[in-house]
Amino acid sequence: MKYEEKILTLLVENYRKSKKDSGENKTNxxxxxxxxxxxxxxxxxxxxxxxxxxxxxxxxxxxxxxFLTKATERFGTQIQCIYLVDEKLPEIxxxxxxxxxxxxxDMQMEKLRKLVDMYRQASPICEEECRKLEQCIEERKIPxxxxxxxxxxxxxxxIENNKEFLYIREVSMRVYGDSKYFEDTTLVPVxxxxxxxxxxxxxxxxxxxxxxxxxxxxxxxxxxxIKGKVQFILDGKLVDISGFSDGVEFSATELGHIQEIKVxxxxxxxxxxxxxxxxxxxxDVVTFYxxxxxxxxxxxxxxxxxxxxxxxxxxxxxxxxAGGFYIHRNLCEVTGIDFxxxxxxxxxxxxxxxxLCLHKLTxxxxxxxxxxxxxxxxxxxxxxxxxxxxKLEQEIVSLNLMQKG
Numbered sequence: 001m002k003y004e005e006k007i008l009t010l011l012v013e014n015y016r017k018s019k020k021d022s023g024e025n026k027t028n029x030x031x032x033x034x035x036x037x038x039x040x041x042x043x044x045x046x047x048x049x050x051x052x053x054x055x056x057x058x059x060x061x062x063x064x065x066x067f068l069t070k071a072t073e074r075f076g077t078q079i080q081c082i083y084l085v086d087e088k089l090p091e092i093x094x095x096x097x098x099x100x101x102x103x104x105x106d107m108q109m110e111k112l113r114k115l116v117d118m119y120r121q122a123s124p125i126c127e128e129e130c131r132k133l134e135q136c137i138e139e140r141k142i143p144x145x146x147x148x149x150x151x152x153x154x155x156x157x158x159i160e161n162n163k164e165f166l167y168i169r170e171v172s173m174r175v176y177g178d179s180k181y182f183e184d185t186t187l188v189p190v191x192x193x194x195x196x197x198x199x200x201x202x203x204x205x206x207x208x209x210x211x212x213x214x215x216x217x218x219x220x221x222x223x224x225x226i227k228g229k230v231q232f233i234l235d236g237k238l239v240d241i242s243g244f245s246d247g248v249e250f251s252a253t254e255l256g257h258i259q260e261i262k263v264x265x266x267x268x269x270x271x272x273x274x275x276x277x278x279x280x281x282x283x284d285v286v287t288f289y290x291x292x293x294x295x296x297x298x299x300x301x302x303x304x305x306x307x308x309x310x311x312x313x314x315x316x317x318x319x320x321x322a323g324g325f326y327i328h329r330n331l332c333e334v335t336g337i338d339f340x341x342x343x344x345x346x347x348x349x350x351x352x353x354x355x356l357c358l359h360k361l362t363x364x365x366x367x368x369x370x371x372x373x374x375x376x377x378x379x380x381x382x383x384x385x386x387x388x389x390x391k392l393e394q395e396i397v398s399l400n401l402m403q404k405g
Contacts (some may be wrong), residue, residue: 003058005100006038008067009090010184011084016105020086031084043078055079067092108142115149122157127198129153151176151186158195159215168212207296207334209323223249224301225277228286229264246278247287252297255304263309263324269342270302272318272327276398280317290318293327299334306337315342317398320349321391322368325378341377346384353400358390365391 015021015031039055041047059082062068067088071081084092096102111347116133119126136143143149157177166174172182182190194215195201202208212218227247232239236258242264243249267285271277277289288305290298306314316331316339318324324344332339348354361369369386372378385391 003038003055003366004062005096005102007033007058007062007082008096009100009102011068011082011088012092012096012102012104014334015084015089019170021105027367029087032081034081035079048165067095068210085321105140108146109137109140111146112137112142115153119157120136122153123160125160125193126153126157128197128365129156129193131382145189148163148186151181152189152193155182155190159171159212159217162215162217165216165218167218168209169220171217176393190258207299210296219295221251221253222295222297224241224252224255224297225249225289226286227277227281227288230281231262231264231285232258233260233262234258245281252301255297258304258404260306261308262300263305263312267313267315268305269315269317270326270331270339271398272316272392273394274370275395276317279398279402281402290327290331294331294334302331302335302337306335313340314338315372316344317342317394318344318394319394320344320381320385320397322365322372323383324394326368329372329375343394343401346381348397349381349384349390349392354392354396357396358392360389361391 001355011031011035014033014201018029018031019220020028020031035042035055039047042052042055056077056079059070059079063070068085070079070085071083072079074307093102093104093106097104097107107181112133116137120130121127133143133149145152155171156173158171159352162171167181168182168187169268172179176182187209190212191297194211197212198211200211202211203288209219211216225247226241229242230240231242234254263286265284265286269280269285269287271280271287272290272292274289274291276286280287288302294302314337316328318327318341328339328341328344331337347359366386369382373382
């Protein structure tokens with residue numbers, strides 16, 4: 001961002017956020033910014049002369065336009081403070097819009113008015129939300145989610161009026177003309193809004209989007225993948241999958257037809273990644289493919305496995321990184337089962353067989369690991385990861401385990 005744009009944008013936004021904009025101010029303080037806000041080393045000894053000069057030139061240029069004034073050192077040229085000329089605010093916003101595509105507060109307020117006109121009678125929830133938007137307009141306050149409001153209200157109005165059974169991607173096509181837009185962009189805020197208005201909070205054992213089932217909307221059935229010595233009682237008939245060495249895949253819609261699941265092994269293991277699921281195979285372990293965070297179909301299937309087989313051991317095998325631990329945590333929460341972690345400890349990170357496969361942590365990794373450190377079950381591994389700046393994907397672990405036999 002050029003200094004000219006940055007200076008004007010910060011001053012305008014400071015004004016619009018102040019009580020002067022709503023007329024509630026009791027003292028007429030000048031709208032200002034410090035030069036350090038634009039270039040943090042402005043007054044530092046190691047500040048770059050060229051950058052300081054560019055900033056000073058931009059301020060002088062904008063002063064010539066009458067947009068701002070400045071205060072300088074008593075005996076010098078360094079800027080101490082930059083002030084907005086309030087009377088020039090409309091002209092400045094027009095200038096920013098024409099030259100830098102800036103969206104002014106007045107333009108945002110007009111957007112809110114159009115949204116209210118469009119959705120005030122679209123559905124009960126939309127009507128209630130529009131009343132809140134009218135209050136925002138009256139107080140000249142911009143909602144934080146203004147950019148997503150149109151898409152959210154569009155979906156909510158459709159969902160509240162929906163009477164037929166639809167899959168999520170069909171809803172997305174009907175509402176947006178794009179099969180993935182709903183899931184990728186507005187699903188979370190839409191579901192949060194639906195839950196808020198019918199006062200149905202999301203429990204630990206529930207997925208956020210399950211609220212859509214109350215409106216005849218469901219995710220497309222997915223495939224469940226399981227391998228090992230297992231027998232199903234399906235519509236009263238015995239189905240034995242033990243003979244399939246690579247396991248079986250079946251539609252989640254079959255869940256309602258399964259009366260019983262018999263695990264004929266002492267251990268049931270969920271596996272995060274598909275390659276490891278395909279690779280890992282032991283006679284005394286039944287494996288189930290997750291693919292990431294547990295969805296509702298997987299959760300229901302796993303809970304049924306547990307209900308039918310409460311006495312066996314339940315384990316989870318995943319990546320040794322923040323994501324892998326969070327997936328394990330989510331699995332335990334949504335199923336209510338205490339899954340033990342398998343080959344997901346500092347021992348694997350210390351194994352010389354995996355040295356070439358270790359990766360360094362990102363800043364995001366470190367932030368997430370710091371949160372996980374608070375949980376006793378992850379603390380030892382997380383402490384080692386943070387100290388040694390390492391993480392490891394599970395595919396090399398599963399390969400090594402199977403090659404060892």
